[in-house]
Amino acid sequence: MVDFPQQNSDACTYGVKCPLTAGSEQVFEQSIAITDNHPAGDQIQVNWQLTRPDAGKEVCIIFLAEIVE
16 A cells, blocks of 8 residues: 555645535545655555545545556
8 A cells, every 4th residue: 555645634725615515516636745655657546535524434536546757
C-alpha cells in the first residue's frame, strides 16, 4: 500500500460548497505530492475516502493510477 498523506483534510477548502445540500452537484479537487517513495511506472490502486467527523465514512472512490516520470 502506498500512502499519500494530506495535511488538510477539510473538503470544504477544496471546492466543495459547505454545508452540503441533498441533490446538489459538488466538485472536489485536490492535488497530491509525489515523492521518491512512490513507485514510478507501476499501476497502483488508489483508495480515496471522504469522511465526516460526526458520521464516519461518506464516500469511497477506488481507481487505478500510474505515476510517470
